[in-house]
Amino acid sequence: MAKDETQAKTVREYRTEELARAAGIPVRTLRFYRERKLLAPPRREGRIAWYDDHHLARLRTIAALLERGHTLGGIAELTAAFENGRDVGQLGELLGIGWSEETPVRLTPEALADYFEGEVTPENLAASLDLGYVAVDGDAIVHVSRRLLDVSSALVREGVPLAAVLETGRRVREHADAMALLFTELISTHISQDALTRLRPLAKSVVEAELTMAMDRRLASAAGSAGSAGQEPSAPSS
Template identity: 85%
Template sequence: MSEHEAGPQGTVREYRTEELAEAAGITVRTLRFYRERKLLPPPRREGRIAWYDDHHLARLRTIAGLLDRGHTLGGIAELTAAFENGRDVGQLGALLGLGEDGLGWSEETPVRLTPEALADYFEGEVTPENLAASLDLGYLATDGDEIVHVSRRLLDVSSALVREGVPLAAVLETGRRVRAHADALAALFTELIAAHVATDPAELPKAVDHLRPLAKSVVEAELSMAMDRRLRG
């Protein structure tokens, strides 16, 4: 085992092939098989020696956890590819208009998850297609070996709907359509506040944040009455 400097964050632990296999609780043969299947990123090479780090160890533990949950190696490879092609936290912030860390300004509380924990939230529904849709929609982003869900409330509601029998793909498509309506409502209220409360553009963000609870109450009441009308109709 080796350690080398990694800047202000300290040192990075590295493992030879045999050491990584032992730390992960697998055989060297299995480790090489995973590497051949491209389930692991390439190691750092120093001559003929392959050096792995804690990210490789985390990936191996993720593979083991997903296998325990019934995923196949082919499915794990597809999930891995979807994760690696997804947005990171910084890109998520830019997409949703949040801070540089992707976690600022919004009232929502982000949730950090391991891939195994995500699989537990949506048992049997974490497919490459659903994962790609979640990443594209901006519900999920990657941060190193972790996944970040943008909203605790959306995560809990989505998993509750899945437990009630709604397919995750349908939940995500509904979320996409709801976002389009939510964007239109946000524009409506922002224009209202800009026209009557914060005529100085510099004051608009503060005014919108101050009046946000009133806008939310209007939307919640109107949605409740609209659902009543649907049920009576």
């Protein structure tokens, strides 16, 4: 049997009533979601509408996001941003994922909402897609870096707005690109292009050490400023 025929037979399809029952919602709710364009149109066969597992996954996502306090209007906007985002293949070409040491994380839309409770807005999702932090893979979202995901969510839990985290990420990207260019030119000029991968850990060590010392200088400066502000003015000499 041909591979395409085997794959076709594994695709489950549902009539309207069957899909509503599988999703645990009334048929009228399913039709309402269709009218609001929260669901993609079904496959038509005469007068019969056929849905598949992608429609079921979307219905479960809608239910989960509603439970988390999102409105249907907000979910529609999130869906539009989600569907207009880059897919994983496009993102791989853009960021050169094949070279990356980062570990991608596959998430459902509701799991992403759990990471950034109350902060997954259409604007923030669009910014994340534009930065290349997340990409679309079927019904799922892929975050390109476990480390960035964990750090971003930790900052949000500490009280930093996700929009501010993303804007800082954009600015860091500019500086990181400049540093990458410096080390690429250094190694290519004095050693060879082939040595870039082998010597990349050295560049990372320099950047981490310099960032650590820069943070130390900032902390010392802030402590000095706070100490000066706390000193009482000396009495004038007679």
